[in-house]
Amino acid sequence: MSMGTFRCSLCGRRVKVQSQIDMPIFDPGTGFAVCRNCIKELNKIIDEDEQKKLKKSHGSFTDELGNLLEKNKPHVIKAYLDEFIIKQERAKKILSVAAYNHYKRMKYDLENDGGNDEIDKSNVIILGPTGCGKTAMLSHLSKLLDIPFAVTDASSLTEAGFVGADVEVAVRNLYYAAGQNIEKTEHGIIYLDEFDKIARKSGENNSITADPGHEGVQQGLLKMLEGSVVEFTARGQRKHPEAPTIKVDTKNILFIVGGAFVGIDKIVAKRIRKGEASLGFGVDVPAKEDDDEKFNELIHQVRPEDLMKYGIIPEIIGRLPVICTLETLDEHSLLRILTEPRNAPVKQYEKLLAMDNVQLEFEEAALIAVAKKAIERKTGARSLKGIIEDVMLDVMFEIPKSNEPRKIIVTEECVTEGATPKIVPIENSDGENVDGVSLEKDVV
Ligand SMILES: Nc1ncnc2c1ncn2[C@@H]1O[C@H](COP(=O)(O)OP(=O)(O)OP(=O)(O)O)[C@@H](O)[C@H]1O
Ligand SMILES: [Mg+2]
Numbered sequence: 001m002s003m004g005t006f007r008c009s010l011c012g013r014r015v016k017v018q019s020q021i022d023m024p025i026f027d028p029g030t031g032f033a034v035c036r037n038c039i040k041e042l043n044k045i046i047d048e049d050e051q052k053k054l055k056k057s058h059g060s061f062t063d064e065l066g067n068l069l070e071k072n073k074p075h076v077i078k079a080y081l082d083e084f085i086i087k088q089e090r091a092k093k094i095l096s097v098a099a100y101n102h103y104k105r106m107k108y109d110l111e112n113d114g115g116n117d118e119i120d121k122s123n124v125i126i127l128g129p130t131g132c133g134k135t136a137m138l139s140h141l142s143k144l145l146d147i148p149f150a151v152t153d154a155s156s157l158t159e160a161g162f163v164g165a166d167v168e169v170a171v172r173n174l175y176y177a178a179g180q181n182i183e184k185t186e187h188g189i190i191y192l193d194e195f196d197k198i199a200r201k202s203g204e205n206n207s208i209t210a211d212p213g214h215e216g217v218q219q220g221l222l223k224m225l226e227g228s229v230v231e232f233t234a235r236g237q238r239k240h241p242e243a244p245t246i247k248v249d250t251k252n253i254l255f256i257v258g259g260a261f262v263g264i265d266k267i268v269a270k271r272i273r274k275g276e277a278s279l280g281f282g283v284d285v286p287a288k289e290d291d292d293e294k295f296n297e298l299i300h301q302v303r304p305e306d307l308m309k310y311g312i313i314p315e316i317i318g319r320l321p322v323i324c325t326l327e328t329l330d331e332h333s334l335l336r337i338l339t340e341p342r343n344a345p346v347k348q349y350e351k352l353l354a355m356d357n358v359q360l361e362f363e364e365a366a367l368i369a370v371a372k373k374a375i376e377r378k379t380g381a382r383s384l385k386g387i388i389e390d391v392m393l394d395v396m397f398e399i400p401k402s403n404e405p406r407k408i409i410v411t412e413e414c415v416t417e418g419a420t421p422k423i424v425p426i427e428n429s430d431g432e433n434v435d436g437v438s439l440e441k442d443v444v
Contacts, residue, residue, distance in 0.1 A: 003017055003018060003019075004016075004017060005017065006023055006026070006033050007033070008023070008033055008034060008035035008037075008038055009031075009032050009033050009034060010034050010035070010038040011035065011037065011038050013035065013037075015035045015036075021036060022035070022036055023035055023036065024036060024039055025039070062107065062110045062111065064146075065103060065106055065107045065110065066107065068103050068145075068146055068147070069100075069103045069104060069107060072099065072100060072103060072144070072145065072146075073100060074093070074096040074097045074099075074100045075096070077095070077096035077099055077100065077141070077144060077145075078092050078093060078096040080140070080144050081095070081096065081137060081140055081141065081144075083341065083342045084136065084137075084140045084341045084342055084343060085133050085136060085137050085140065085341070086133075086329070086333050086336045086337045086340060086341065087133075087327065087329060087333045087336075088128075088132065088133055088137065088326050088327065090324070090325075091126065091128070091133075091137065091324050091325070091326050092137065094124065094322060094324040095124070095137065095138075095141055095256075095324070098122055098124050098254065098256070098322065099141065099145055099189070099254075101119075101122060102121075102147070102189065102254045103147070104119070105118075105119045105121065105252070106147075106187045106252065109187075109252060121252070121254060121255075122254075122321055122322050123225060123254060123255040123256065123257070123319055123320045123321065123322065124254075124255075124256045124257070124320065124322040124323075124324055125195070125256075125257050125258070125307070125317075125320040125322065125323050125324065126138075126256065126257070126258035126259075126324045126325075126326065127258070127259065127260075127261045127264060127299060127302060127323070127324070127325050127326065128258075128260065128299065128325060128326025128327065128328075129260055129262075129295070129299075129326070129327075129328050129380060130260045130262075130379055130380055130382065131329075131379045131380020131381050131382030131383070132326045132327065132328060132329055132380045132381070133326060133329075133380075133381065134193075134258045134259075134260075134326060135151075135193055135258070138151065138191045138193075138256065138258065139151065142189075142191070145189070147184070147187060147188055147189060148174055148177040148178035148179075148181075148184050148185060148187075148188035148189070149174075149177060149188060149189045149190075149191070150170070150173035150174040150176075150177040150188065150189075150190055150191070151173075151191045151193055152169060152170040152173050152190065152191070152192055152193070153192075153193050153194050154192040154193060154194050154195045154197060154198050154217070154221075154257070154259075155194040155197035155198065156169075157169065157170070157198065157217050157220075157221075158216075158217060159214075159215075159216025159217050159219075159220065166220070166232075167217060167220035167221050167224060168230050168231070168232040169232070170190050170192060170221075170224070171185070171190070171224065171230045171232060171248050171250060171253070172232045172235070172246075173190075174188045174189075174190050174248075174253065175232075175246060175248060176235065182246070182247075182248060185248050185253075186248055186249050186250070186251070186252055186253065187252050187253070188253055188254075189253070189254045189255075189256060190253055190254070190255050190256070191256045191257070191258065192221070192255065192256070192257040192258070193258055193259070194258075194259050195257040195258055195259040196259030196260060196261040196262070196310070197259065198214045198217045198218055198221075199214065199310050199311030199312055200214055200215050200218070200311035200312070200313070214311075215313065218312065218313045218316055219313070221316065222313070222315050222316050222319070224250045224253075224255070225250075225255055225316065225319040225320075226319065227249070227250050227251035227252075228249075228250055228251075229247050229248065229249050229250075230247070230248050230249075230250055231245040231246070231247050232245060232246055232248075233245055233246070234246065255319075255320075257320060261302075261307075261310060263310075264299070264302060264306060264307075264310055265294075265295050265298040265299055267306045267309045267310060268298045268299070268301050268302055268303075268306050269298055271303075271305070271306060271309075272298075272301070292328040292330060295328055296327040296328055299325045299326075299327065300325050300327075302323055302325055303323075304317045304318075304323075307323075328380065329380050329381055330375075331368070331371045331372060331375055332371075333381075334370075334371035334374050334375065334381060334384060335367055335368060335371045337381045337384060338362075338367050338370060338371065338384060338388075339362075339367065345384055345385050345388045346360070346362055346367075346388070349388065349392060352396075353399065353408065356399050356400055356403075357403060357404070357405045357406070358399055358405070358406050358407065358408060359405075359406070359407040359408070359426065360407075360408050360410070361407060361408065361409045361410065362410045363409065363410060363411050363412065365411065365412035366391075366410045366411055366412050366414060366415050368412075369412045369415035369416050370384060370387050370388060370391075370415050371384075373387050373415065373416075374387060387415070391410060391414050391415055391421070392410075392421070394420055394421075395408055395420070395421050395423070398423075399423075404425060404426075405425070405426040406423050406424065406425055406426055407423070407424050407425075407426055408421050408422065408423055409421060409422040409424065
């Protein structure tokens with residue numbers, strides 16, 4: 001617009017226009033104009049209105065819960081977990097139902113304040129071999145749920161008096177996850193990871209070398225599981241008698257505990273063999289220790305008494321009514337984990353390389369080789385990322401040296417023999433005889 005003095009069509013004031021921003025709306029045809037001041041005022045009114053609406057929609061905690069309940073039905077939660085976690089169908093179902101029921105309990109509790117007939121909590125214990133998705137599943141669940149959720153590593157907890165964190169730390173973590181809101185903290189979910197590491201030393205599993213008061217830790221956790229008022233100091237506050245404390249009632253907090261419980265399958269097998277012997281059946285169940293199928297069969301049969309044998313005190317087991325078991329992942333599952341989940345390693349590399357104008361192609365045989373290697377390492381899906389990282393390291397280093405659009409082809413040999421992936425210019429990549437040029441010749 002031309003410079004000069006113009007009249008604002010809203011406030012009627014004459015405005016000296018030195019740049020377009022002095023009269024942001026101006027229609028030369030009709031002369032309709034709105035000055036900068038009027039726009040500012042309008043913005044303010046709109047902002048205030050939106051804030052009001054936002055407050056209304058946030059409403060009370062009860063209203064909020066109503067919304068959450070509607071939004072987070074078990075099948076919705078499971079569908080979300082399906083996007084990230086391969087297999088473990090039963091575990092995904094159990095967790096989805098547990099989370100949904102937790103919302104329900106909270107709503108019931110808040111609507112029937114002071115009533116005596118409460119719905120019982122269903123704390124969950126998750127067992128499964130290393131790298132099968134326990135921690136991953138819970139961390140994805142926590143991202144979805146709009147209720148505070150905190151993960152605490154149980155192996156870092158020690159009995160009061162020992163060097164380490166007291167059990168209250170688990171509640172304190174939740175308090176901070178809840179934005180220091182006590183009401184929300186009291187309705188949150190605590191996940192205690194590596195729970196098997198606090199098994200009693202006298203349990204049948206003797207792999208633990210140090211026992212920094214594990215039984216004491218279990219007793220402390222028991223109090224929390226039963227529902228008690230836990231007191232803790234704010235983060236960074238040293239614990240001393242005069243320090244102000246925060247009090248949280250754990251009665252309505254849902255506890256999920258999880259761990260690998262290495263060796264629990266043997267305890268189950270022993271129990272089953274004994275049972276069969278006492279019934280007069282043949283006792284020849286050969287202990288095929290490396291057999292994944294056998295393991296999967298056994299792990300699903302874990303009973304409270306097996307956990308007791310493992311070294312968890314009976315009172316705690318009694319407070320964990322839902323036993324959720326995860327399976328060892330087979331080659332086919334590992335193959336799927338490489339490419340299917342939303343955050344699959346191959347997808348992540350594709351995205352990274354796309355930023356350098358590079359396409360990535362993993363040959364099927366290469367993916368199978370990665371899965372096979374992971375199986376050899378016996379750490380479930382955990383080693384997949386590391387194996388792929390090894391294969392991709394040189395490529396990731398060399399690629400950014402040029403901006404040429406290229407394509408990388410990872411073959412089986414890259415995984416099995418450490419061969420360097422082929423890099424081909426993109427123009428040739430759809431031709432029939434792609435002549436891969438080796439990394440060194442092409443790029444260095
Ligand atoms: N079922 C699965 N689906 C998809 N990804 C998985 C699955 N299981 C494991 N992973 C991947 O492997 C990695 C390691 O898994 P996770 O940390 O969940 O193991 P874990 O079961 O907690 O083992 P540990 O007992 O050793 O703690 C995760 O980061 C995840 O990406
Ligand atoms: Mg874990």
